[in-house]
Amino acid sequence: MSQPPQAANYRPATEIDMLMPDIAVPVAAADFPQTILRFRNDGAAASVGLDGLSDDEWIAHFGRFVPLEGSLPQPLALRYHGHQFRHYNPDIGDGRGFLFAQLRDADERLLDLGTKGSGQTPYSRFGDGRLTLKGGVREILATEMLEALGVNTSKTFSLIETGEALERNDEPSPTRGAVLVRLSHSHIRIGSFQRAAFLDDTALLERLTDYALTRLYGETAGDNPPAQLLGRVVERTADLATSYMIAGFVHGVLNSDNINVTGESFDYGPWRFTPLWDAGFTAAYFDHAGLYAFGRQAEAIHWDVAQLAVSLRALTDTAPLVEQLERFPALYAAAMQRRFCWRLGVVAGTDPGPMIEAAVRCMIATATPIDRFFHDWRGGKARDESGYAGADWATFREAIIGFAAVAGARDHDYWADDAPCSMHIEEVEAIWRAIDQADDWTPLHAKVAAIRRMGRAHGTIAVA
Incomplete structure (x- = not known):
């Protein structure tokens, strides 16, 4: 996880123009029956200077897709190919999303606002171009949890319910529809390069390479x-x-x-x-x-x-x-080694490899949950020795000796909680049931708050 986003002035960009028209085609967003704001990520919005938008302005931009001033005049559905479960597929691309805008954060990073569920495109094939509300709620939970656990992830920026009833084969239907916006450090994929190579378009390959190096990595x-x-x-x-x-x-x-x-x-x-x-x-x-x-x-x-x-x-x-x-x-x-020690809250030292191997073997042998292990051993000392006193944990108890706690490893009150903050499927389903059956969004908002608290307790880790 990078450092917490700094507040920024709104600075629109259109760097994707250097790859047009080969990388994408202009498209139009679906005209939704309703636009009910369900989630707005004001922290992420502040990082790109959009936190001052009123809810009505937010809905206009991220539900009706009125262009952001100075950014892309029209949404772009990106073209790409890809291996899907190791089978090459040249018939894919943005089938239910598009690149809506580009802008910069306080660190001058080029960022994309991309969508999911915003309507059909030339690459939709037989899909309806829509996103279920449940899918949007799940994406909020995934991105919030991953960010809190140090993963370099896109951020769920906005979720708006659309008033549509969608039919799906893999969940009870009809189900509610939504449109999601994510804030991401680019939507250029390995499949973008695969498409250029498939087409034998070396000029596009060169432009993609230059774009990635100079615009995304900031290198010469x-x-x-x-x-x-x-x-x-x-x-x-x-x-x-x-x-x-x-x-x-x-x-x-x-x-x-x-x-x-x-x-x-x-x-x-x-x-x-x-x-x-x-x-x-x-x-x-x-x-x-x-x-x-x-x-x-x-x-x-x-x-x-x-x-x-x-x-x-x-x-x-x-x-x-x-x-x-x-x-x-x-x-x-x-x-x-670096990330394991970060989550454990210990100084990595010269060779944490044997300690990590012992931890993994002991977790497997004792069926100890991953979150429970890191929560209990934060700072390198078990919060309850009795739970780890048996022979199954002997190798780890010996291996962890000498690993010093990082400064303030357990200072946050989160570490005094009886149980770690986790995100397993039973809770995901319970959060969705509250929304689906009673339109009760309280469990979702409470979980997001709990996840963010956990993230503050862990602190940050620099992206490699």
Whole structure:
């Protein structure tokens, strides 16, 4: 998780123009029967100078999609391809979303406001271009929890109920509709590069590479821009894969069109948090082979990044790309040590690897929930020794000796709570039932507040 967002003046941008018209097509938003504001992220809005909008202005921009002054004059549906469960698909793109606006935060980062559920586009195929309200609520919960646990994630910016009744095969229908806006550090995906390579469009590949390096990473292109970019993506995605593990998170659909070249996590569908350190835990009911299971996420992300390397071969020799790809395992291991110690609240020291291995083995052997372990051992000393006194925890008790607590590791009153703040499927469903059956949004808002409190207790961790 980066530092908390600073308040910023509104600074619109249109940097995506340098990739037009090849990267996207102009589209129009759906005309919804109603626009009922259900969630606005004022913290994220402050980071881009939009927190001063009234609710009516907010709805006009993020429910009716009146353009933001100085930004994009019309929404853009992005074009891309991708491997979906390892099968290449050239017939995808933004099918129920679009890029609505670009703007900059107080740190000069270029950011996108993108949508989900905003209507049909040329890439909708047989879909209705809509988002269920339940899907929007789930995305709020996912992004808030991930941010609190240090994951570099998009932020749910807005959720507006649309007054539509949607038919879905995988949930009781009709169900309520919504439109969501996310704040993200770009929507350029590995699949964007795959499409350019598929079309043998080296000019577009070069422009995409330059855009990613100069606009997204803020770097000057060096002697080998494709290898330079791949190196940055390897670094960021190795850290991303680790952050999922430390959070106990399973994204569910780690297709190459769902991997952002900035290494920022986004686009949450069948996600789950696993209660236990269970390598085989899957989130998507359709992931029958467990391709994107909890313990296979690093492998999946590395495989996707390899597809970026394949796409970039049109611009450079293979050897420098392979050299960058081969850095992934070591970067992943280093990030695991850094992030595990961060959540545990201990100084990493010279070699925390054996301590981490012992912790994971003991969690598995005793079926200790991930959140419970980190909560109880925050600062490197168990809050209740009796719960960890048995032989099953002996290796970890020995391994943790000598790891000093970081300053103020347990100072926040959150650490005195009897139980950790978690986000497992039973609670997700309970929060949705309150909304669905009684239009009661209190549990959702209470959970968001609890998650943010937990995030303040953990503090921040720098993105790799």
